[in-house]
Amino acid sequence: MTNRLVLPSPTDEDLRELTDFRQDLHRYPELSGEERETARRVCEMLAPTRPDKVLTEVGGHGVAAIYDSGAPGPTILFRSELDALPIQELGEVEYRSTVPGKAHLCGHDGHSTILLGFARILSRARPTSGRVVLMFQPAEENGAGAVAVVADPRYPEIKPDWAFSLHNAPELEFGSAKLGVGPANCASRGIRIRLTGSTAHASRPADGRSPMLAISELMPALLACGSGKPLGPGFTMVTVTHASMGAESFGVAPGEAKIMATLRTVYDDDMEKLVAKVEGLIAETAKRHGLSFEFSYDDVFAASINDAEATTILSDGMERAGIKRVDQTVPSVGSEDFGQFGLSGAKAAMLFLGSGPDWPRVHTPEYDFRDELIPIGIRIFSETLAICMENS
Structure with a gap:
């Protein structure tokens, strides 16, 4: 013994x-x-x-x-x-x-x-x-x-x-x-999303490509990527933590928007699926509104x-x-x-x-x-x- x-x-x-x-x-x-x-x-x-x-x-x-x-x-x-x-x-x-x-x-x-x-x-x-x-x-x-x-x-x-x-x-x-x-502890990562169109005079917004409709659609769509399932297999959560659009001006229709969100899952394989879903959503939304896009990740936790x-x-x-x-x-x-x-x-x-x-x-x-x-x-x-x- x-x-x-x-x-x-x-x-x-x-x-x-x-x-x-x-x-x-x-x-x-x-x-x-x-x-x-x-x-x-x-x-x-x-x-x-x-x-x-x-x-x-x-x-x-x-x-x-x-x-x-x-x-x-x-x-x-x-x-x-x-x-x-x-x-x-x-x-x-x-x-x-x-x-x-x-x-x-x-x-x-x-x-x-x-x-x-x-x-x-x-x-x-x-x-x-x-x-x-x-x-x-x-x-x-x-x-x-x-x-x-x-x-x-x-x-x-x-x-x-x-x-x-x-x-x-x-x-x-x-x-x-x-x-x-x-x-x-859950897996999580922060995603930074940038949508880019072109500015225009506020009196002639049609001369540009504003991300306003895209960002207004994208934020609730990101939240909807959450599964609503209890903590366990298949659990996903997306939290929008920041959003901004254009300059602080009354005379310029915006040409750029930014969103920050946190993606969260219990398991790493579910995170891979959530990332693919979110990236696809960004690409589809940007294309539909004639915008270019890019994204990057920070604060990545397995x-x-x-x-x-x-x-x-x-x-x-x-x-x-x-x-x-x-x-x-x-x-x-x-x-x-x-x-x-x-x-x-x-x-x-x-x-x-x-x-x-x-x-x-x-x-x-x-x-x-x-x-x-x-x-x-x-x-x-x-x-x-x-x-x-x-x-x-």
């Missing part, structure tokens, strides 16, 4: 220092692709934990700290995110953002602090086999970060057999965690799918940590680029850690990460690692 591996817990001094670090990090948010200073500060906090190797500038400003047992075994990756959001913070905490229009309103400052606390545990109890990689990932908010990390030429040095992550979830009971096998074996290990880690599990029966409608680690070959799973239903929701101006989650997150990761080590 395998002996149970017991890892140490963070000390009270650890938790004070980690909380101070998290709150200070909160003051200085950096957006996706801009996380240079955040990464530098993470490296400073990692140094006393003596990782065997630290890779920097991974997929941008990502940091990967490697703790190597020197013995054969799996590579186990735990991921957090570095980036903040382009939103003005309206909360009144004393450590609120000092950067106008930018703030840590999704909890990535807290997730990274949990990982730094876990690094302290690893400094006192090195892995008994294989390797542990702590991946501080850039650019999660725009979907570019995990793709860039996996595409980095050094990724083979850290390519995991197992990958785990967590995200705070204010809608859940404090200290509980939601986890399930299968889809954890579906994040929890592997069954990885979910079992993470669930057992939660149980050992004394965390109440809430079964995730449907995915989060929001997107998360952690799914890229699963697509790269890892058995991956992600859980949602409850902040309490009275806590402000993520991406709202009043949100702040709840510091009491730091020791809980460390404990979940420690117990999950212990189970992986016991099984290897």
